Amino acid sequence: MKKLYVSALAYMVAGLVSGIYYRExxxxxxxxxxxxxxxxxxxxxxxxxxFFLILIALEKLFLLSENKRFSFFFWIYNTGVIWTIGMMAVHGTLDVLGITSGPAIAGLAGMGHIILSIGLILFFLILKDALFENDHA
Incomplete structure (x- = not known):
């Protein structure tokens, strides 16, 4: 539960800082x-x-972290978000500085989106297990 809170807090700080960075x-x-x-x-x-604030509520209700896939999901999802956001920051900064980013940045951003998608798929598998574990229909 604590790592979900810390993740939400870290992304909140990063989100606010990125807004200041963009403006400045x-x-x-x-x-x-x-x-x-x-x-x-x-x-x-x-x-x-x-996402992590919602995940905290779902954790309280369903103990999602008890699923054997949860740790893998957590790291894959965060890797995907950070990778994608990092490429957005690089691409955006290059735009502002008047430098063409090229296909390498686009390719790396695409990889970040793929990793993020895998994380989301894992999340929905974990959520499905929690919602329907006792449902035999």
Whole structure:
């Protein structure tokens, strides 16, 4: 339970800091176009803080962490979020600085999304087990 709380808290801090980063780097560079940095804040708060706050409630109800897949899910999901967010931050920063990011950044971002998707699939398998473990229908 504590690691879920710490995760939510860490993503909240990262989300708030990313909002400040976006505002300040665009102000300093006089950037006014579209950039991935504009949605970094929201991604961190939703995929990070809110997801883990919801997970805390589900843990209280269903003891999801007792599932043998839970630890694997936890690390895969966090790896996917951090990887994806990291690539968004790199891509967005390059946009603001006027540097073309190229296909390598897009490919790495895609890998982050794949890892994140695997984490979400694991989460739903764990949730299914918790919801329907005694349901034989």
């Amino acid at each position: 780097i665009t102000k300093i560079t006089h950037f006014s176009g579209d950039t991935m940095l504009a949605i970094l804040h929201t991604h961190l708060l939703i995929l990070g803080m809110f």
